[in-house]
Amino acid sequence: MPIRPAVSWSSTLRLPKSSFPPRPSPADQGKYLQRCTDDLYERQSRERSAQIPFVLHDGPPYANGSLHIGHALNKILKDIICRVKVQEGRRVVYVPGWDCHGLPIEVKALEKQREKTKDGEHTLDAIGVRKAARNLATKTVKEQMKGFREWGVMGDWANAWRTMDKSFEIKQLGIFQEMVKKGLIFRRYKPVFWSPSSRTALAEAELEYKDDHFSTSAYIKFPITSIPEKLQQNLGGVQNLFAVIWTTTPWTLPANRAIAVHDELEYTVIRHGPDDLIIASSRVAQLSKLLFPDSSPELVAEGISGRDIQGSLYVNVLRGKDSEPQPVIHADFVSAESGSGLVHLAPGHGMDDYEVCTRLGIEAVAPVNDLGQFTASALPNNPQALEGKSVLDGGSGEVLRILGDKVLKVQKYKHKYPYDWRTKLPVIVRATEQWFADVGSVKDHALAALNDVQFIPTSGRARLESFVKGRSEWCISRQRAWGVPIPALYDENGAAVLTDESVAHIISTIKEKGIDAWWTDALDDPSWIVPGLDGSFKRGKDTMDVWFDSGTSWAQSKQQADVCLEGTDQHRGWFQSSLLTYTSASGQAGPPSKTLITHGFTLDQKGKKMSKSIGNTIAPSQIMDGSLLPVKSKGPVSQALGADALRLWAASSDYTRDVVIGESVLKFNHTALTKFRMTIKMLLGSMHQSARTAPLTKLDQIALTQLTDVMVEVNVAYQNFQFYKAVNAINKWVNSDLSAFYLEAMKDRIYCGDGGGVFEDLFNGLLKMLAPITPNIVEEAWDHRPEWIKSENQVHPSYRPLNEPVIDLERVAIDPGLRDDIPWLLNANSAIKAAQEEARAQKLIGSSLESSVVLDLPSEAREIFQRYGDELESIFVVSSVDLSSQSTEQAWQFSAEFDAPGGKGTAWIFPPRDAKCPRCWRYVAPVDELCKRCKDVVDV
Structure with a gap:
């Protein structure tokens, strides 16, 4: 039938209509956040209360600063895991925690206290320090908790734990008591890493190694006063014999107590002027040029076995010419690859030196105080010459000046050196009285327990094992006020008392009085002394290493954790301390967690590690509000996509390596999230109740098949904790299969035909895939679903497993080919x-x-x-x-x-x-x- 061109047919079209906005409305985001976090967590906890839970144990963040992008990566990855498990039908238990003790919080609290005083000084006693630190940690925990929740992280926030909570401290002391009972805690005077800038001992996990540290290295000659008879026969009438050593720490020479050679090395004696010098044969040529560039030393004797040199005696002139001679001994670690082939041993300043010397009864001394300054005992005959001088700041130069002509050569030496990871200043090795945990007795059990652990990535296994294998003792005492006290008593002579009974009594007293009473009560208050202990005793002042604090957090859970997820640096930190304390005190044969997942660091778009000092940090809020993205127009359109923008970035990152974040990455994810919203809006507007009775076309069957396939792919990625693969699969499906193919092909049928299709199936499938990653948009889309769907009380996408059938086989017959x-x-x-x-x-x-x-x-x-x-x-x-x-x-x-x-x-x-x-x-x-x-x- 002919028609008039002027006729308009727009009123006869079925155009998609939906109340779902193209961009999130700030006014509505609060209610959606509440529903998809607190409400969802409470619901699954209540409805699945009879189930054995899936436990994700929180590696506690440190409560001393603002949240950064690394926090976002960590917390969001954890939340995605929990949401995947909720979808599977599991009851999830995730109780957040915080690490609240330790030096950084103490120092920061003191700085804030100093700012409040007029003269910039502070005179806080221990309890004042603890009060200031507790206030700071409490404030920081509240701020960080608020931030985590704004990111859509669900959990049992009402029962979040802090290492400074009384209940946590009592459990921690109970674990310490169990280790005491097993004989795994001991006190010893031995070298430890000591931070002069922090004035405390440090464990290996608290160190950073700087590759470009410069030390003063020197070749020194020590006069030999006596040699074994066999060596006398080889050397004949040698009069002025010296042992040549090389050291990169000349400041340790006042503590020298022995020189080491190796039994199987060959040594040579060369003559330079009046001096005869013992040097490893393989080093003679190089050292002759280095030490005596203007002359050629004379060969006196060669082919001397290190075994024949053993038993020689020499004098450390820093102790005085009349001081007791010191021995030349064998040590396995001596080599001729560098230096002179003879090693100066200061058992008070070296771990290996200590072990070798202790076996021979050689005393360890460390004439250095807590500030890293020489004490008067460094030079017994001239105490004032070194007393009070910093060993790291000019100390080596002062020692070399005093040695005078005994110094053969001084050079600057670039090498790897340990630094305090908090103050970023160098540490020293110094013998002090410290408390240690016996790792050697439990590490075989700990390593065996790791056989039952799944590591993601798999390289984490070797990394954690290497750290455990490399330890025999763990220095757990710290000389600070803000922490859990080591519950030890000391008699009048300084001897320590630490028994199962004494610790049990102290724990009961802390339960009664509170932990601060350890510092407020008189030092000799008898209420802390276990009945039956005779004599006068005082409480100690040391606190526990914060790694011991957080390492005992496994006691907060009633069962073994299913997953722990932290940064890869925690192989040497929290993963290790958790494993060692769990193996030592839990009474369980297995590991504290079934799966250990690690993520890398966050880098800027140039691949540099983010740092405040560099100025390349990104705040999570900048991703949420879109302020990092280039402005496309001057109009009022906001680029803020909320928490889902931050979450999509975290999910789309291959976290098993370092994660790059910058404008290009964020722009890509912003585009993807916008595409999700527009696609959801299109699906919502195209969902008609009549479609359920409309015939399913081959095109509909293709769409359902593609949906089935992508949901299988996404589910596998979620199960393998490969969230970035899930995001890639969803993006590809939305852009290619759904938008560019099915929705494009269906426009005619939607607008002009019967309005059929499988939009409801696609809508539900998309929301189920997005639920763990972008829960806010899912909650918002679910709220905007048509009223006829709301009336059916369908199960929420967050509660529906991805592996449930997409296709109702009673309604749809898919062509098998x-x-x-x-x-x-x-x-x-x-x-x-x-x-x-x-x-x-x-x-x-x-x-x-x-x-x-x-x-x-x-x-x-x-x-x-x-x-x-x-x-x-x-x-x-x-x-x-x-x-x-x-x-x-x-x-x-x-x-x-x-x-x-x-x-x-x-x-x-x-x-x-x-x-x-x-x-x-x-x-x-x-x-x-x-x-x-x-x-x-x-x-x-």
């Missing part, structure tokens, strides 16, 4: 689009409907495409499709080849044969008329 056909259809579709682009470039077409298609196919492929013959126009979004040889009688034509079963196919595009339907715009109508389908729909 369809999955195999899809790639060939997509190949043809890509070829058609490529040919259309050529035509579009020459301005011959605009819409893809302005073309007809002929597919020239191999015989094997033709059979496949014929099965979809009545839907190919819809699938390819063209006006007609023929499966036959192309005709050459056309105004224009373009083609593109594609892979097809049996060989290559060719897609030809031509001008449409018919006229444009004014309602649906397909070129399938007579001139000035509606097409048949549109006539039937509008009943013209």
